[in-house]
Each structure stands twice: as structure tokens, then as C-alpha cells.
Amino acid sequence: MKHYPVEFKADAVALYRSKPGATIRSVADDLGVNTETLRNWIRAADGRRPGAHFAPPTAAQAGGGDVQADLAAARKRIRELEEEHDILRKAARYFATETRW
Incomplete structure (x- = not known):
């Protein structure tokens, strides 16, 4: 596990x-x-x-700091990951159509 x-x-x-x-x-x-x-x-x-x-x-587990700043950073990272995911999905779709004959 x-x-x-x-x-x-x-x-x-x-x-x-x-x-x-x-x-x-x-x-x-x-x-x-x-x-x-x-x-x-x-x-x-x-x-x-x-x-x-x-x-x-908790803030202590996350190393302290401003909760709002941590939340903003997490949201930014999520947006970045979503963009990366979209790029990978498009690439996978492109390569899937290229391998079909």
C-alpha cells in the first residue's frame, strides 16, 4: 500500500x-x-x-506562514498543473491519431 x-x-x-x-x-x-x-x-x-x-x-505542519499566501500559492500551482495536463492531453491525442493508419 x-x-x-x-x-x-x-x-x-x-x-x-x-x-x-x-x-x-x-x-x-x-x-x-x-x-x-x-x-x-x-x-x-x-x-x-x-x-x-x-x-x-495545519499551519504548523506546513511550516507556518500566512494561510492566505499558502492558499494563493496552491491555487497558482493548481493552475500550472492544469495547463500542463491540458498540454499533455493534447499531445497524447495528437500522437494517438498519428499512430492510427
Whole structure:
């Protein structure tokens, strides 16, 4: 069983929530995690599963600092990752059509 850092779990949940209309499956595929794993992280973040092992990182865990600045940085990183993902998706689509004869 893989163990993911708390920050990765929080970012994955935030990414899912930031994409309107996205499915858990599509976000899980994008991140390379199991669909049920991401579903469990979302449930744990919502507090819907007793005894969950997930909690968003506190300021102390994240190294302190300004929460708003951390949030802005996380949103910027999500935008960057979404752009990279779009580029990779387009490239994959291009190469898929090139290999069909």
C-alpha cells in the first residue's frame, strides 16, 4: 500500500473541488492514484468517515506562514498543473491519431 504525504492528499482534494464537472475518476487518473483512494480522501476531508487518517495540514505542519499566501500559492500551482495536463492531453491525442493508419 502506498503512503501519500498529507499535503499531496490535500492538494488532490483541492484539485477535485476546483474543477467543476470533474469526476473523481478523471482527477484520480490525472494524478495517478486509485479512484477509491481519492474518494476516501475526499470523504475524510469532509469528515464523513469516522477514524479517517486524513486531515488538511495545519499551519504548523506546513511550516507556518500566512494561510492566505499558502492558499494563493496552491491555487497558482493548481493552475500550472492544469495547463500542463491540458498540454499533455493534447499531445497524447495528437500522437494517438498519428499512430492510427
